[in-house]
Amino acid sequence: MGRFKNKVVIVTGGCRGIGKAIVSRLANEGAYVYALDYVLPKENEVFIEDESIKALIKCIQVDVTSESSVNKAIEEVLNDKKRIDILVNNAGITRDNLVLRLNEADWDAVLNTNLKGAFLCSRAVARTMMGQRSGRIINIGSIVGSIGNAGQANYSASKAGLIGLTKSLAKEFASRNILVNCVAPGFVLTEMTDKLTDEQKSSFLGNIPLKRGASPSEIASVVAFLASEDSNYITGQVIHVDGGLAM
Ligand SMILES: NC(=O)c1ccc[n+]([C@@H]2O[C@H](COP(=O)([O-])OP(=O)(O)OC[C@H]3O[C@@H](n4cnc5c(N)ncnc54)[C@H](O)[C@@H]3O)[C@@H](O)[C@H]2O)c1
Structure with a gap:
C-alpha cells in the first residue's frame, strides 16, 4: 500500500466501469486521482x-472529443497539483453495427472518443x-483492436489505432522517461x-x-502494474488481459 503516495493521476471515463475500478485501485494505493x-x-x-x-478523488466534467474541454480539465489538475504523473486514457464508447448499416455519425463518434480523445489527452x-x-x-485498448470483430468495424479500428498511437508516443517520449503502454481487455463485466x-x-x-469475463478490478491491477516502478523497463507494449481469448 502507498505505492502511489503523492502521485497525481488522471483517469478518463473514470466514474464508471473499468475506469472507476482504476480510480479506486490507484487511490487505494495513495494516489491523488482525477476522474x-x-x-x-x-x-x-x-x-x-x-x-x-474519497478524499483523494476529484471528479471533473470533460468531453474527451473536445480539445478545449480536455485542455481546460488538464489545466484544472495542474492548477491544483502542479504535476501529472500518470494518465490513463480509458474513456470509450461502442456504436456497433455491421458495416453495410454503419452510418458515418457512428463511425465518427467512436473514432473521436476512443482514438482522438486519447490523442488530445496525451498531448x-x-x-x-x-x-x-x-x-x-x-491506453485502454481492446482485444478486438488486434483480432477484429464482426459488427465492430468502427470500434476495432479505433482500438487498433490506439496501438499505433501507443507505439508512436512510446518512441517519441522515451528520451524523457515517459513510458506509454496499452492494456487490451477481452470481455469485462461492465455496463x-x-x-x-x-x-x-x-x-x-x-x-x-x-x-468467464474479467472483473473491472482485474483490469485495474494490470494498469496499476504499468503505472508502478515494477514496470520501469516496459514501453510501447500491448498487454492482452483476456482470459486467453487471443493467443
Ligand atoms: N467492458 C469491456 O468488455 C471492455 C473490453 C475491452 C475494452 N474495454 C474498454 O475499456 C474502457 C472502459 O470500458 P467500460 O466497459 O468501463 O465502459 P463504460 O461504458 O462502463 O464506461 C465508459 C466511461 O467513459 C465515459 N465516456 C464516454 N464518452 C466520453 C467522452 N466523450 N468524454 C469523457 N468521458 C466519456 C462514460 O461516461 C463512462 O463513464 C473503454 O475504452 C472500452 O472500450 C471494455
Whole structure:
C-alpha cells in the first residue's frame, strides 16, 4: 500500500466501469486521482465508499472529443497539483453495427472518443511530463483492436489505432522517461457489455479459455502494474488481459 503516495493521476471515463475500478485501485494505493468523465455521479451518489480514499478523488466534467474541454480539465489538475504523473486514457464508447448499416455519425463518434480523445489527452499532459522527465501513459485498448470483430468495424479500428498511437508516443517520449503502454481487455463485466444480447455474451464466453469475463478490478491491477516502478523497463507494449481469448 502507498505505492502511489503523492502521485497525481488522471483517469478518463473514470466514474464508471473499468475506469472507476482504476480510480479506486490507484487511490487505494495513495494516489491523488482525477476522474475525468462526460457523465459525473449525482451529487449524493456514493462514488467510492471509503471516506479516506474519497478524499483523494476529484471528479471533473470533460468531453474527451473536445480539445478545449480536455485542455481546460488538464489545466484544472495542474492548477491544483502542479504535476501529472500518470494518465490513463480509458474513456470509450461502442456504436456497433455491421458495416453495410454503419452510418458515418457512428463511425465518427467512436473514432473521436476512443482514438482522438486519447490523442488530445496525451498531448495535453505531454509538456508537463516532459518537463518532469517522468510520466506514464496507459491506453485502454481492446482485444478486438488486434483480432477484429464482426459488427465492430468502427470500434476495432479505433482500438487498433490506439496501438499505433501507443507505439508512436512510446518512441517519441522515451528520451524523457515517459513510458506509454496499452492494456487490451477481452470481455469485462461492465455496463458496456451489459447491453450485449445473451447470444452475443455466450458466444464471447464460449471462446475464452478461462470461461468467464474479467472483473473491472482485474483490469485495474494490470494498469496499476504499468503505472508502478515494477514496470520501469516496459514501453510501447500491448498487454492482452483476456482470459486467453487471443493467443
Ligand atoms: N467492458 C469491456 O468488455 C471492455 C473490453 C475491452 C475494452 N474495454 C474498454 O475499456 C474502457 C472502459 O470500458 P467500460 O466497459 O468501463 O465502459 P463504460 O461504458 O462502463 O464506461 C465508459 C466511461 O467513459 C465515459 N465516456 C464516454 N464518452 C466520453 C467522452 N466523450 N468524454 C469523457 N468521458 C466519456 C462514460 O461516461 C463512462 O463513464 C473503454 O475504452 C472500452 O472500450 C471494455
